[in-house]
């Protein structure tokens with residue numbers, strides 16, 4: 001796999017097995033910021049706890065970490081990844097995020113591990129398929145749902161997984177994803193989310209789901 005530049009100048013990779021790139025051509029960093037970070041309101045959260053499906057090249061992680069470091073907040077990040085990439089490849093994906101890149105250099109030295117920790121926060125990686133791994137319950141302030149597309153990678157978009165992600169979120173927590181597929185959106189509503197169609201950059205719509213849960217007590 002060779003790095004390919006997206007239109008905002010940040011790199012991605014093409015996965016031959018899925019026949020798709022890890023990020024949209026409009027921009028890897030652009031999508032991480034405008035969709036995952038901002039549409040979940042994680043860029044404003046004083047104690048963000050993010051659950052990601054598909055850690056990939058750690059673009060969303062590093063973008064979220066940069067925001068947390070700029071604001072001086074502690075980041076807790078749990079990511080599920082079934083096919084972790086080798087460190088030699090990850091080292092070829094630099095991002096223009098100076099604070100996060102300093103942390104990333106340390107992460108790469110020890111990569112892959114199940115837990116990385118520092119004054120910046122913590123990154124826990126659940127190596128496995130999201131359909132199979134145990135997730136924290138009632139924990140996340142945000143879910144970044146970022147597998148390959150439902151057409152080529154259907155399992156992480158399925159109803160049982162969406163139910164599981166709803167249980168992992170705190171009440172009012174937000175799930176964001178680039179997909180606007182109809183079957184996925186219907187399953188999202190059925191799994192306990194309020195569905196929001198949000199205007200996207202470089203395509204028509206993204207999807208945000210807000211976890212509707214009974215109030216405590």
Ligand SMILES: C[S@@+](CC[C@H](N)C(=O)[O-])C[C@H]1O[C@@H](n2cnc3c(N)ncnc32)[C@H](O)[C@@H]1O
Nearest residue numbers: 054055056057058059060082083129130147148
């Ligand atoms: C579009 S890429 C993610 C890009 C990543 N979020 C980033 O910021 O660079 C999709 C990722 O989902 C992972 N994936 C696909 N199916 C999965 C599954 N069932 N469970 C966990 N991870 C999965 C792939 O291995 C791949 O790394």
